[in-house]
Amino acid sequence: MDEQSRAKSEANASRGDRGRQAVTFVLAIALLAVGGLYAALAMLVRVDSIFFPGNTLELPGPLGRIPGLDAGVPVDSALTERINILILGLDRRPHHPPGADGPPRSDSMYVLSVDPISKSGGLLAIPRDLYVQMPNPTGRGGPWVTRINTAYHYGAYYKYPGGGAALARETVEQTFKIKINYYVVVDWVAFADIIDALGGVEVTVPTPLSRVEAFNVRDGNAFFIDIRAGRQLMDSITALAYSRYRGDLGGDLARIKRQQQVMRAAMERALSLGWLSNAPALWSRFRGAIETDITAARLPGLVALARQIDPERLAMVSLAGDNGEAVREVRTPYGEDVLVPVWDKMAPLVQSVIYDRRLREEGALVKVVNGTPVRGQATRVAAHLVRHGLSPTDLTVADVPGGERRAETVIIDYSGKEYTARRLAEWLNLPRSAVQHQPAAPSPGEPDVLVIVGQDLKLPDDLVAAATNVR
Incomplete structure (x- = not known):
């Protein structure tokens, strides 16, 4: 093991x-x-x-x-x-x-x-x-x-x-x-102390909750409570139990919403x-x-x-x-x-x-080219870049294998968009040496930054997918 x-x-x-x-x-x-x-x-x-x-x-x-x-x-x-x-x-x-x-x-x-x-x-x-x-x-x-x-x-x-x-x-x-x-x-x-210092918080519970695990931070005792539906003043024990509960169908997602309720209630209080x-x-x-x-x-x-x-x-x-x-x-x-x-x-x-203001200010046009025999690899790389902050409107993809084969991924900056090129390298877990600067006169429709995907590139998301046996 x-x-x-x-x-x-x-x-x-x-x-x-x-x-x-x-x-x-x-x-x-x-x-x-x-x-x-x-x-x-x-x-x-x-x-x-x-x-x-x-x-x-x-x-x-x-x-x-x-x-x-x-x-x-x-x-x-x-x-x-x-x-x-x-x-x-x-x-x-x-x-x-x-x-x-x-x-x-x-x-x-x-x-x-x-x-x-x-x-x-x-x-x-x-x-x-x-x-x-x-x-x-x-x-x-x-x-x-x-x-x-x-x-x-x-x-x-x-x-x-x-x-x-x-x-x-x-x-x-x-x-x-x-x-x-x-x-x-x-x-x-800390959570319990602040709720008590505020004299409790008023929360509207949409549906009753049964057998909610509660905990008294003063004496260490754990027990179960029922929380009725409707608006009520919660002490620290109830507020903590309500914020932590995830035994309903909503699980952790409903739990986050309950925490947000307590936040707003505390602000009002x-x-x-x-x-x-x-x-x-x-x-x-x-x-x-x-x-x-x-x-x-x-x-x-x-x-x-x-x-x-x-x-x-x-x-x-x-x-x-x-x-x-x-x-x-x-x-x-x-x-x-x-x-x-x-x-x-x-x-x-x-x-x-959270967004990267400098990235948007540069407004670089980025093109991702597939330099591997794996069909769809450039599309996957492009999706990876978009989720980390690159605007889809600033991105084009050439994903058909058959062009120049690359063992190593390279990023070429043609227009002095250094910040964008560096951020792309960081998002792809590439060293700074993967970025090349080749100043060229800008042409309409041509990219400012070119990403040529090599066979060495491993996207971080692939590891999670493999660990869960899900693609």
Whole structure:
């Protein structure tokens, strides 16, 4: 049995003003499903000087008195690129014997994305059962194919450089071909504390739920509860149980929708309290509950940023799609029920929140040519490029075998579209040396960048398909 098979076996065994205020806090509240409002606020305080260096802010009411939200080291210069923050909510249970289940898995996984130039942002919810390629956590051999929520677990278990958060970050980066600038890790205790600090949240439950697993983070007791239909005030135990439940037909997809309900309910509750009047209490509770690599600190321009963001430009998107159309349920050879991405459906969801502005600015016309005897290979490569952000309107394909045979894939930049050529190489896992620059006078209809697919090219998606025996 190989290392991944053994690990999987072990894992299976162990198993107006008000409008402006709403905009101001929506990015922070979005984190509530996986942590706490203070965690979100503290995080945004630390990165806000990156968005708007030099801004100062008189935080209203008790916010101005929260410890730890003070000025820090200056940031050298403003960033003009989109900032993506990976948020992991761990299923770490207090009162559990250390090592009983090994390192925790991520119970929730989100990417918070903010574009400081366009003043837009969004939150991507990643299904925990998404079956993806992951860097080998042992450092030996090729990549693994596994559920994305196991990345933190395996990274911590095998002492991957940077730990579980680093492996989770790299897995998300490689899967969606996006840059993750920072991560924030929180657990159930943080979730429960923030709900209690808010005095509970009001949620409308569409249908009754029976025998929902609940957990008291105060004493470690686990038990089952029934959640009635209708609008109700949920305490931390009920809200956590409701957010984590996936025993209905909707499974993980319905679970994500319930988490989004709790996020919105928490935002409404926080605003109704009058600028988070309980915020000072949150500091004492969250002091040790947050793990993050965010280090830059300066008194933020949070309100300045919020006032420039149109509420309509703040998206909350599930990568499974509204009705699960972006994933397929598959049973693996290991007997796991997983979700395989349907990339032509999932790619637009990612791009609706996260897109590469520089790529669009260059507007390069790209042509993909088949340099292999395999029919359809150029079409597959083109689809791979589109799902990672290349516009289909900027892409042409010549897929009939019979032309020049290539052992190695090459990317030729004819028009000085260096950024596009480099990004194509990254998306195809090619070295920089695969990019050739051959300046030529532009001709109507001719490509700016030519991709000649060689026999050496292995698309990352092929590994997932092979692991699930699905094409």
